[in-house]
Structures are given as C-alpha cells and as structure tokens.
Amino acid sequence: MAKVLVLYYSSYGHLETMANAVAEGARAAGATVDVKRVPETAPLEVAKAAHFKLDQAAPVATIADLEHYDAIIVGAPTRFGRLASQMASFLDQAGGLWMRGALNGKVGAAFTSTATQHGGQEVTLFSMITNLLHFGMVIVGLPYSHQGQMNMTEIVGGSPYGATTLAAGDGSRQPSEIDLAGARHQGELVAKTAAKLFS
Numbered sequence: 001m002a003k004v005l006v007l008y009y010s011s012y013g014h015l016e017t018m019a020n021a022v023a024e025g026a027r028a029a030g031a032t033v034d035v036k037r038v039p040e041t042a043p044l045e046v047a048k049a050a051h052f053k054l055d056q057a058a059p060v061a062t063i064a065d066l067e068h069y070d071a072i073i074v075g076a077p078t079r080f081g082r083l084a085s086q087m088a089s090f091l092d093q094a095g096g097l098w099m100r101g102a103l104n105g106k107v108g109a110a111f112t113s114t115a116t117q118h119g120g121q122e123v124t125l126f127s128m129i130t131n132l133l134h135f136g137m138v139i140v141g142l143p144y145s146h147q148g149q150m151n152m153t154e155i156v157g158g159s160p161y162g163a164t165t166l167a168a169g170d171g172s173r174q175p176s177e178i179d180l181a182g183a184r185h186q187g188e189l190v191a192k193t194a195a196k197l198f199s
C-alpha cells in the first residue's frame with residue numbers, strides 16, 4: 001500500500017479544500033494518506049489583517065516527515081505568478097534530504113489556485129514541479145483522463161500539469177465540482193503510480 005503525503009499551504013482555504021479532495025482520491029485508490037500543511041511564515045498581525053484562515057485542521061509538517069512517504073503531492077497558491085513563499089521557504093529547508101538523495105525516485109505532483117484564469121496557474125505549477133524534479137522525484141500531472149479540464153461552458157480549473165482551482169479576486173469562488181474531480185483524479189493517479197513503483 002503506497003504512503004502518500006498531501007502537503008499544502010493555504011491562506012484562505014481554497015487549497016485546503018483541494019488538498020482534502022486530492023487525499024480523497026488517493027485513499028480511494030488504496031493509499032494510506034496524510035494531509036499536512038507547511039508553517040505560516042507571515043507575522044500573525046499581517047495574517048490577521050489579511051483575514052487568513054488560521055484555524056486549519058491539518059497538522060504542520062516537518063522536513064523530517066518527507067522521506068517517510070512514497071509520494072508527495074504539493075499544493076500552494078499563486079503569489080505574483082509563482083508559488084507562495086510559505087511553501088518555497090519550507091522546501092528550501094530540505095537541502096539535507098536533497099544531499100542524501102532521500103527523495104530520489106519518489107512520486108511528486110503539484111496543484112494550485114489563482115485568483116484569475118490567467119494569473120499564473122501553469123507557471124506556479126511548474127515552480128513547484130521544478131523543485132520536485134531537483135529532489136529527484138517522478139512527476140505525475142493531470143492528463144486529459146480528467147475530461148473536466150476540456151469544459152468550455154463554465155470557468156474550470158485543471159491543467160495537464162496539475163489540478164487547479166480559481167478563487168476570484170475576493171476569494172468568493174470555491175473549488176467547483178469539476179475542480180474537485182480533477183483534484184481527486186490526480187490523487188488517484190499518484191497513488192496508483194506509487195503503488196506500481198513501490199509494491
């Protein structure tokens with residue numbers, strides 16, 4: 001049975017919801033799944049002033065956790081077109097694991113959220129995927145087996161590079177059924193790939 005970590009950062013809850021959907025998909029495919037978040041690095045007064053969702057159920061991950069999983073699915077929102085610094089700061093502390101090659105050959109994947117349709121989804125996904133490739137991980141995206149990403153009658157997230165959602169400028173849009181289906185499907189694909197590689 002593959003061991004999967006869904007590791008996310010979320011200021012306003014969109015990625016938290018997506019992380020739980022990714023986890024649901026991985027569990028449905030038979031994996032043992034933990035959902036953890038990375039530490040908040042913004043000062044408390046800044047986070048409060050910006051109305052961050054500070055009460056999130058997921059435990060906070062440590063770097064030491066990472067090597068205990070067969071697959072790590074990383075989710076962070078866009079900040080100015082690239083990944084949020086909270087996640088970058090966490091991953092930047094994994095130099096020791098990188099030196100030992102501790103994550104080599106594990107399965108990696110990325111998911112994200114932006115305010116707008118063209119506000120940086122693909123670049124943000126790749127900013128995380130680049131990091132995972134440096135760790136030596138084997139990347140799983142979100143192929144067109146998630147047919148929802150072809151939908152042109154409504155605004156939808158989802159790209160071949162990973163599951164996504166759109167939050168709108170004021171955060172009022174929540175992940176849609178199609179966005180959540182993409183997240184579940186990516187979780188399922190990662191779990192199945194890890195099971196093939198590690199069972």
Ligand SMILES: Cc1cc2nc3c(=O)[nH]c(=O)nc-3n(C[C@H](O)[C@H](O)[C@H](O)COP(=O)(O)O)c2cc1C
Pocket residue numbers: 009010011012013014015016077078079080081082112113114115116117118119120167171
């Ligand atoms: C400082 C800052 C910069 C942002 N930059 C972008 C951006 O470049 N493009 C975009 O579409 N959304 C941008 N956003 C919106 C966030 O991506 C959005 O709030 C996030 O996807 C919601 O996910 P969350 O609820 O998990 O935090 C930005 C938000 C903040 C606070």
